[in-house]
Amino acid sequence: MLSRVANHIYWLGRYLERAENYARFIDVNFNLMQDLPVDLKEQWQPLIAATGDWDLYTAKYQEFEKNQVLFFLAFDLDNPNSMFSAISRARENARIIRENLSKETWEKTNQLYMMMQEGCEKKVWKKPDPRPFFEKIKNQILLLYGIADSSVARVEGWYFRQLGQFLERADKTSRILDVKYHILLPPGQDIGSPLDFLHWMALLKSVTGFNTYRRVYGNIDPSNVVEFLVLNKYFPRSIYYCLKEAESCLHHISGNLDGGFKNPAEKAIGELRSHVEFAEVSEIIDFGLHEYLDNLQIKLNKLSELIDSTYFRLRDNFISQNQDQ
DSSP: OOHHHHHHHHHHHHHHHHHHHHHHHHHHHHHHHHHSOTTSOOOOHHHHHHHTOHHHHHHHOSSOOHHHHHHHHHTOTTSTTSHHHHHHHHHHHHHHTGGGSOHHHHHHHHHHHHHHHHHHHTTGGGSSOOHHHHHHHHHHHHHHHHHHHHHSOSSHHHHHHHHHHHHHHHHHHHHHHHHHHHTSOOOGGGTTSHHHHHHHHHHHHHTTOHHHHHHHHOSOOHHHHHHHHHTOSSOTTSHHHHHHHHHHHHHHHHTOOSSSOSSHHHHHHHHHHHHHHTOOHHHHHHHOHHHHHHHHHHHHHHHHHHHIIIIISHHHHHHHHHHHO
16 A cells, blocks of 8 residues: 555544544533532633643633633634544545545545534534534544444555554543543542542543443442553553554554564554553552553654654655665
């Protein structure tokens, strides 16, 4: 497969997953606010901190008012990570490689873009409860995933899209969990209180993991929630599961199905997956949940750079080498 085509497919997967996860970020707060005591002030500042867009937001806005935060995270095209920006880029990547995609994938991606455009025109972020709109966006992206699962051949293109999707999901699961540190972290006297449990429940609902968690662990316990979202081997949104699937994609792309590694990207993801696989939740909590997640996000960024240099800069490197000769 041409590195150019692989690059577009990979980023199509990443941008779709990014948009879906930003909808989940927003859902964290809305789920929480439904159950919080009425005398508690709405908190939107932590969402900006958790997404890593603090500097960009504070350069434009002075306060963390609900409508401003929602517009910034969902519709602001000046924010390269907003849902509208991600979906616009996903659509552009799909358009460029349209001949490599199924007709249904292109049509649903284009329809997704139109839905975001309509939401922007209707100023959805100003509605008292915009959750139905974000739920509609999430369902449209899940529909795209379903089309791919049932109609795309498991060849290189499939694995590049899956690779982008799972790496993005691992990063965003870590950031959704980090919301608990940034915003939902209660004062010392509230730890273990009903309010604290509401925070963790909202977090699980935002990743559609509440019922699965209850079947596996029963009662809400912070250490179990961390274990579920970071270390669980079977939950599709856990960080470990995402890393395991991303590593499998890299092995299928390189043809290295016998273990070990053939390139720096495979080595890096193997080391990171192993580090998470053999971690214990007590070690994570003792190290510091925020610090652990922050370190994980740095390693995921380095891994993304290695994937880029290994697979997507091959053409540029080849041209450069020929020019030097």
